[in-house]
Amino acid sequence: MKSWTAFWNIFIKDMRTYYLKPPNISWGIIFPLAWTGMFFIKSGSGLEGLLELLPGVMTIAILFGTTSLLAVTITFERRSRSFERLLLAPISLESLMLAKTSGAILFGIINAFVPVAIAAFLADLSGVAWSLVVPAIILVSVVSTFLGLFISVSVSEVFEAQTFSNFFRFPMIFLCGLFFPILSLPVFLRPLSYVLPVTYGVDILHGAVNGEHIMSFTLDFLMLCAFCVVLFVLSLLIIKRKWIA
């Protein structure tokens, strides 16, 4: 019960202090809108092409939303030493880091539904398999958040976290099948796609929205879960090694 009180209050504090600030809310709406508009115009395929863009736009909204904010909620708090307060609290490191990341996960999920809400007015979404979309969005949000966490705990400065995040985020746009099918990539680049977690989430979303996927959904879900566990465990190890050394 005491751990839950601590967990809940860390989550609420982060939501109020970071996520529900006007710049973040506007980012959550404008960013997916801009990407949707850009690819929509570029594709030139009319409104019927919108569904092909939707999985990529949802993923990009999650990826950028989650990773950008963790640089602040983790790295900045670490720099200002307020993170020490959390490390001194009698809650397990696992619970603490889940509390610190749950706000980003929720923010990522909400971000993903912004393009869905827009698409609902412009295209027919009746064929979308929501039973796959919802868990895929949740898992992509978790894995992106844990990737952001891994980056944030690996560096010391906020600018390093942001630079390092871009090092992962921008190649992912092109390598994970968000807007260009993996099979259309040069052969030597394809192995990279399969070591990036987002690839599996995007595959589920393409399958759920357009019926086009290259791996089985079971494999996709298993890989996403495995990436979540690996990234979280690695982050905890880094914290123990660097911050409680």
Next chain:
Amino acid sequence: MRRNSSPAIVAANITKRFREIIAVNEISFQVNEGELFGFLGPNGAGKTTTINMLTGLAKPDKGRIIISGIDCTHNPKAAQHLTGIVPDESNLYPELTGLENLSFCAALYGIPKREREQRAQELLKAFGLDDAANRKFAVYSKGMKRKLTFAAGIIHQPPILFLDEPTTGIDVASARQVRQIIADLHDKGTTIFLTTHYIEEAERLCERIAFIVKGKIVRTERTTDLLQPVRGKHMITLTISNPAEGLINGMATAFLQYKLQTAASNQINIESMEPVDIGPLVRYLEDRNIKVTEARKHVPSLEDVFVQVTGVQAELMSKEKEKAGGGGNQ
């Protein structure tokens, strides 16, 4: 009030290295339940590193740490519900108000909402911050920030409290207020581990003191016992205008009843177990065309013991005080 001799904190041969630098070198001490224990040393002596190890922010490379009978050496989280810490820098959340900060810190220890809000209000009042309760921490003055950070460290009413330089960098009035709160907590039975480089503060507050220099504890004793050798001593400092070479040796031969030392280039310290008769001393100097510009009586204190035991000049500690810019010694 709780006082007994069972140890609340035990540090046994703890060592901490940062690459080639040994920050803390095989130190051992224990703090009894309800005791106010001072950890005194200059900056960089290893005080904060020791606190970090005791509270779970750092792991010792060697040795054992036991808090209230719980071995925390390999599991620093094991006793964190029993401890509170006031760090050497204010580290609350700038975006939250004073009240929200205290309430959040209490929530980290699982205190229910109604209780934590009540405790936060009480502490804000006790620290004279009730008028600023709804102002953001970011706009607090340095002294207010320090006081709120102190309040955040005790909001969960920990039986063991670690205070890392609690009065550094704050004004005289705030420092006095903080010292009174430390004394009150001690009276209520809280075990307090206090690090400071304000010697007078340690002398006023602590029951027992350990001197730490370059990562090593050089002496641990009751404050009264530490002061014993200087108690009853008479000390005079003479400031002179034009000191000559060999002056001290000459004076030492002429005044065998006194212990003489050069304090600064133009100062002479005279120590005696009997009252010092300065007339003959002044005449001796004037006969040699040396003008005495000031004669100051000096009440022996823990600072003299510290200098004697550690070899660290009081001047160095004073410089640190100036750097800190606070009122800790007022």
